[in-house]
Amino acid sequence: MKYKKILPILASSLLIFSSCDDNLMEWEKDPTHGEVTGAELPLALVEKISRYEPLKNYADFGIGNGIGMSLYMTDATYRKIVNENFDEVTPGYEMKHAAMVNVKGEINFTNVDAFIAETKKAGLRVFGHTLVWHSNQNANYLNSIIAPTVIPGSSGTNILDNAGLKNGTFTNWARNNPGKGITVIDNAGLASNTKAIQLMSSASSSAAYNLQLTSPNVPIVTGHNYEISFYVKSDVAGKGRISFNASLNNSYPYKDWYNTGASQTEAFATTSQWQQVKIKLAPGDFKAASTSFQFNLDLGYLPNVTYLIDVNTFAVVDLDAAGAVINMVANGKFNTDISGWSKFNGADNALSLAAAANAYEGNGAMKVVNATSDAANQWKTQIHADFSSMLVLNKEYTVSYMIRSEATGSVRCSTTGTTAHYQGDQATSTTWKLVEWKFTGNGTETGLNFDLGGTAGTYYIDNVLVTDGSAGGGGATPPVTIEKTDVEKAKIINDAMTDWISKMMTHYKTSVFSWDVVNEPMKEDGTMRSGNEGDTATDYFSWVKYLGKDYAVTAFKLARQYGNATDKLFINDYNLESSLAKCDGLIDYVKYIEGKGATVDGIGTQMHISLTTDKAKIVQMFQKLAASGKLIKISELDIRLGTNAPTVAQQASQAEMYQYVIDMYKKYIPVPQQYGITIWGVSDNSKEHEFWLPDESPNLWDANYVRKHAYKGTADGLAGKDVSLGFSGELVKP
Template sequence: MKYKYIIPIIASSLMLLTSCDDNLMEWKKVEGHGEIASSELPLALAEKITRYEPLKNYSTFNLGNGIGVSLYLEDETYRSIVNANFDEVVPGYEMKHGAMVKSNGSIDFTTMDKFVTETKKAGLSLYGHTLVWHSNNNASYLNGLLAPTIIPGSSGANSLNIAGLKDGTFSGWSRNNPGAGISIVDGAGLTSTSKAIKLISSATSSQAYNLQLTSPAVPIVSNHNYEISFYVKSDVTGKGRISFNSSLTNMYPWKDWFATGGSFTEAFSTTSAWKQVKIKLAPGDFATGATSFQFNLDLGYLPNVTYLIDVNTLAVVDLDAATGPVNLIANGTFNSGITGWNRINGATDALSAGTGAANVYEGSGSMKVVNATSDAGGQWKTQIQTTFISSLVAGKSYTISYMIRSEANGSVRCSTTPSTNASYQADQSTTTTWKLIEWKITAKGGETGFGFDLGGTAGTYYIDNVLVTDGSSSGSGQTDPITIEKTDAEKTQLIDGAMTDWISKMMTHFKNDVHAWDVVNEPVKEDGSLRDGVVTDMANDEFYWVKYLGKDYAVKAFKLARQYGNSTDKLFINDYNLESRLDKCDGLINYVKYIESQGATVDGIGTQMHISLTTDKAKIDQMFQKLAASGKLIKISELDIRLGTKSPTAVQLADQSAMYQYVIDSYKKYIPVAQQYGITIWGVSDNEQEHEYWLPDESPNVWDASYKRKHAYKGVADGLAGKDVSKDFSGELQP
């Protein structure tokens, strides 16, 4: 039968609509999906597909779509397809740790809040994807938590004699009131090799002087300022002060003990964490005619407290003494701005002064450099330089050192000038934590300056304490920074806290808007064993929570999600290749059993199903049978079907349609209705803007690159409806 009326046919990605031959427009019998090749009936098939209703009209469960948030917010065509065809949306990236957590650990909800508002208007529900995964993390922030702690040294040469402490004799020191004991303990300081003074208050201790250690005499230079500093901790909360002999006009001064710019108090507090005490004495603090002073460590305020003071950090510094190595550049501290440093290459706003406590390593300033574009071979494209006080001497050794941090993982190198005689440092990695970098060179002769080359990796960098020296010194100099590696227990505690902070804030913020979540994503290897985080070539956004929290990391994640979310939220675990590796499917199910044996509840299991035409259908059936036997809600969470090309043939498109229908048919056949959470199709179309990072040069989706329905649309719709919907179409077309 011929059509009485012919309407313009919307082109599909079948790309075969090249003929208007009426004999190709006959309705023919289609007993089963895909039995008639689309090349035989291209116009009739395309017409059928245009007459299908929106996909969600054929579904009896949640029909979701994995989408790009920015595309949804900005592209009207894309948004209208999503709104018309789906019940639920799953943000592909924007809800993950890497997208939301900033360099300081805070969470930026701005984009997702806008997305929630728009999807609510469209009547769409939002599925949370994903809370805990080893990829798409702000790994720079998380690794920064684990980085060694760098303890600044004293501000200058230590003029306090601590030899008697180092050898345990207390020579020059007086244990005036020893309380329950004052001794020297090896390996009890800031590092495993440093000594500590151990001071124990007695059971009756109640006055500061009940536990007192007095220093040797420290010589005074007229009109000089002094600084006293040390690191201290205690087994329980403690309290202490520093008092002085009669060389000070006020023997019991109130001070800002931690030099924080806070209030002045009689005493400082101590805890189980190392804390630096740092106070300053001005010339006016000393009595007239005083030539030296002594101080007392008074720790007797509270009974039964054990204090440790690191010996190596106990120092008295003459702040006005000419000490330290000779710096061959004029401004390496940036305490008075960035005078002497110039932008040679880079954006006009690339160079500025750094401010803020996190961005200044020591003192009151740093140098801030912003590189906008990554260019692995173009380090020189953002380049900041300064000049030496005098040119370098050929054959002589020099050391360039500096402290640097970046707001994300970055890269830096140094190079000397002029370029005709330059030496180049190898690229050095940077992180959010301050790092000391040294570059030792042998001068070629005639070098007039050097610079920082930061064009390799885009980011914001802060540089402080730049020192160029040939080894000569005007004094003993500042004490070196101390690097303290965190213990395994400390790392576990820090990552535990980071997970708690992340999940609690996400669940609380979205409590009224999201009622189903991928709590843990991709926890098992291909053989079904648990991922252990042992990876040789780790990506910049990879972070394996399991390395620090162990097998129970998922237990904690599910408990947190339940604690801070709603009691009725559906919490899923999700993984891929379950249809191709049945041992992996078994491993995931067993891990769910383990999680629940530890007191957490897992509501559902997601199987991603990023598959192709060659995927074994028998294994698909077996996977669904195994998942059904778990008794959990089952979700196809990220369904797409690759064809291996972005220019598929009509046969490939027909086969893709058949495979979409097969997956849906198998899901409905083997997963009991009560366990059918739903199906999420991953992505909308084959448009290249959706495939910049995922399956480029492919055609895995239900709409083509021009947002027209593909043959796959019919396969999905028929699978959801459980029949060939087009059999009910009449031959009468409406104009």
């Protein structure tokens, strides 16, 4: 459209205005005739844009906006624009797994509930975004539940005669009640190449002693404590106990089994997962004249169960044996308290006792919360314990401890004294890790520090041991790490997906009626993501890697099962307009999902595009999507300009591209398939672009929340005409 002799006086840009009075344009005189009146001249573009109605008034389908939830709740200007112009809002981040699920897998609905209540007041619908994606997941939680199981080793040197088990002869062992068989088999232990005792209960087995293996005599020293430990699993749910010969005061003691933590329980439970059973015998458990004892593995409670017990780690330990390890820090196991440990540096809540659920073993652990990340100053969160005595010059010392964190973290140890020692930084994760540090004493060391200020997070520390090697060395044997099988991981992740989707759909069943169920499943070449693309982002987790191609089938079935029958369920992806192969691949995947019995209502095309995006491909994309027969949604439309300070010409081109996209959507997507268009973001304000397209200007309002030329292009596209042609030429003072 041409304008003749329009010379509005503006401070910096044709498109910027502020107060109502500023909207009154000042005009130069045309020397060819007298005074120029407003009625004789075309309206200035900025004046035209200011007179447009809200966007939603021009559309025959839903107009949505991708918003920042916190901005909507706290910024009145931002909220007013959203409420006036749109029918539907899509929270950009806050409804995703990472935002709502904590490290324990619990969902916090509080913030989204408050947001939905606010949007309901404004008459806005909320579009759920997004249930299953590879990004913005609480990857720490999801990785933790499929992480290897780390089980403590025995507490010292094994005095149990295992030779007859290792060679399969059962020398000195007695198979008193063999059930369907007690044998030693190869390659069935904790490690792939280790042996296991296989014990099979009979079909009629009903009493513990119906399947019984009896140990050799174990010598005892009066006044000493002993520990029996072994690893066990079963093909189906099982049950067992340890019983004793006449050397004990009670042959069937009720003990606190390590694997359950339940006191006063005769039996322990077994599952298909390896787990450790520990029982401790105190001096008072033995009869006064006893010099040895025997114990029985009684596994006959239940019929038709096959048990495996790892041979290499079947142990009896004399906990008070001569030369046993002497710990140079008090209270390294934290079973009842954290006495002996204090906070040198850190927040008030930095140090506390963790309950048994967060312990490596036993009834407690040391919990340390570090609120800040300062990789160069790890001492800023520092926990300290004194050594029981001054260290000796030139003697080697070993510090060992178990540690895990609720997210990826970092720890180091250091010593206090005239000259300090510093351990190198050690990476931590959600899996328990044994860390050992050796240093040579200088004779001035007074205590041990845990320095955790490098990476913010919550840490759990257990089994801290400082030894000098003079009493027989060592400390606890290393833990056993058990990797989960692919089948086990698939079940765990499937259960996690079920928990997440079922709870989200159930909770929002009366308030959210359309969802992005699966987001960005395809690669650029039109094939599916495999989960092996190598993304190292901390919030990256690939559901497809563990659940396979049917992960989306499961997701859609769950969303339908727990939501409403009339909910609109979408699959969503980007670059469909630049990679037609990807568009084809997504449509084919929808057919696959539906072929497996799920229903996909719609396809979302994000359309994060620029001025150079191929318009012909945009048309072809819409034609392909229309042919799918599904509802089609432009789900995240924005148009980049490559600068946060666009020229008037760039803004005009941006307006033309917005209008072109909308024109093509309306032209090629049949009306019954037009779900609507969502503009991704409100304005070019830097608050909206901290994480998405920084230093850009992709939106319909500028950085000061003033309508841009793009607003007019969008409205004209929605209306199917140049709306401003119907405006009066008179300037009316507000």
